[in-house]
Amino acid sequence: MKLKPVLTIAGSDSSGGAGIQADLKTMLANGVFGMSAVTALTAQNTRGVTDILEASPEFLKAEIDAVFTDIPPAAVKVGMVASVPLIRTIAACLREYRAEHVVVDPVMVATSGARLIAEDAVEALTEELFPLAEIITPNLPELEVLAGYEIKTADKAVEAAKAISEKYGCAVLAKGGHAIGNADDYLVWDGGVRVFRGEHIDTKNTHGTGCTLSSAIASNLAKGAELSGAVEKAKAYVTGAIAAGLELGHGNGPLAHGFDLTGTYIDV
Numbered sequence: 001m002k003l004k005p006v007l008t009i010a011g012s013d014s015s016g017g018a019g020i021q022a023d024l025k026t027m028l029a030n031g032v033f034g035m036s037a038v039t040a041l042t043a044q045n046t047r048g049v050t051d052i053l054e055a056s057p058e059f060l061k062a063e064i065d066a067v068f069t070d071i072p073p074a075a076v077k078v079g080m081v082a083s084v085p086l087i088r089t090i091a092a093c094l095r096e097y098r099a100e101h102v103v104v105d106p107v108m109v110a111t112s113g114a115r116l117i118a119e120d121a122v123e124a125l126t127e128e129l130f131p132l133a134e135i136i137t138p139n140l141p142e143l144e145v146l147a148g149y150e151i152k153t154a155d156k157a158v159e160a161a162k163a164i165s166e167k168y169g170c171a172v173l174a175k176g177g178h179a180i181g182n183a184d185d186y187l188v189w190d191g192g193v194r195v196f197r198g199e200h201i202d203t204k205n206t207h208g209t210g211c212t213l214s215s216a217i218a219s220n221l222a223k224g225a226e227l228s229g230a231v232e233k234a235k236a237y238v239t240g241a242i243a244a245g246l247e248l249g250h251g252n253g254p255l256a257h258g259f260d261l262t263g264t265y266i267d268v
């Protein structure tokens with residue numbers, strides 16, 4: 001059989017709900033072969049992050065080289081990258097291998113509130129990685145950091161997304177998970193806008209929603225979907241994974257990534 005290979009370059013979440021673990025589960029559930037280059041280990045659970053151990057730039061490069069020289073991915077998702085040298089390493093590798101369908105989730109803060117990127121690394125992220133991306137997927141607080149101003153309305157979010165899209169030549173999906181009352185996401189690309197309406201599900205269990213969405217987009221792009229269709233399917237997948245109502249942990253719990261894998265679930 002054949003499966004499209006997809007690479008995630010991101011951090012590990014020991015509690016399995018976000019980061020590399022969410023990415024690989026999402027890729028399995030979305031019909032692609034998931035591979036991973038780990039940028040950092042986080043000691044993390046549904047309540048917060050207690051420690052972070054970064055990979056060295058040399059080791060991260062070795063991981064990415066090992067993947068690209070054997071199983072070149074059909075799409076790449078980039079998640080948590082905490083520091084400037086790691087960002088530079090990833091950008092150099094993506095350029096060297098002419099990586100296709102790059103999805104960048106500009107991870108800055110975990111759902112639990114923990115900071116996951118050094119302050120001086122935000123500029124490296126925008127200047128080095130955004131120009132290589134087909135699409136970036138900021139949540140509202142991340143969009144505010146990138147735009148440099150407060151965003152209180154959908155119009156402002158679209159305005160900010162347009163400016164970023166033009167500046168870096170990538171599509172921008174402004175995610176609405178942090179908005180009140182709805183979960184509408186706005187895709188801006190080539191000057192156009194498409195809204196993906198989402199019903200806000202009343203739950204605290206949203207740990208890893210962003211990782212899940214960006215990995216699902218990368219999976220769909222790898223399978224040949226065009227951008228807007230890739231986002232539409234990914235949004236439906238993340239909504240289903242939240243709506244399944246998994247209850248784990250004492251804080252912001254994870255999603256049920258396998259909610260749609262018929263025959264594999266036994267309720268316990």
Ligand SMILES: Nc1ncnc2c1ncn2[C@@H]1O[C@H](COP(=O)(O)OP(=O)(O)OP(=O)(O)O)[C@@H](O)[C@H]1O
Nearest residue numbers: 111139175176177178183200201207208209210211
């Ligand atoms: N309570 C919710 N109900 C429905 N959809 C949601 C909810 N929370 C988030 N989403 C959706 O999940 C996706 C991810 O958005 P979100 O803004 O939560 O990302 P994020 O903050 O980067 O996630 P995280 O940091 O937890 O990984 C978006 O499509 C968003 O609309």
Ligand SMILES: Cc1ncc(CO)c(N)n1
Nearest residue numbers: 011012013018019080110
């Ligand atoms: C490792 C990791 N990456 C990303 C996020 C953002 O959800 C997180 N909480 N942990």
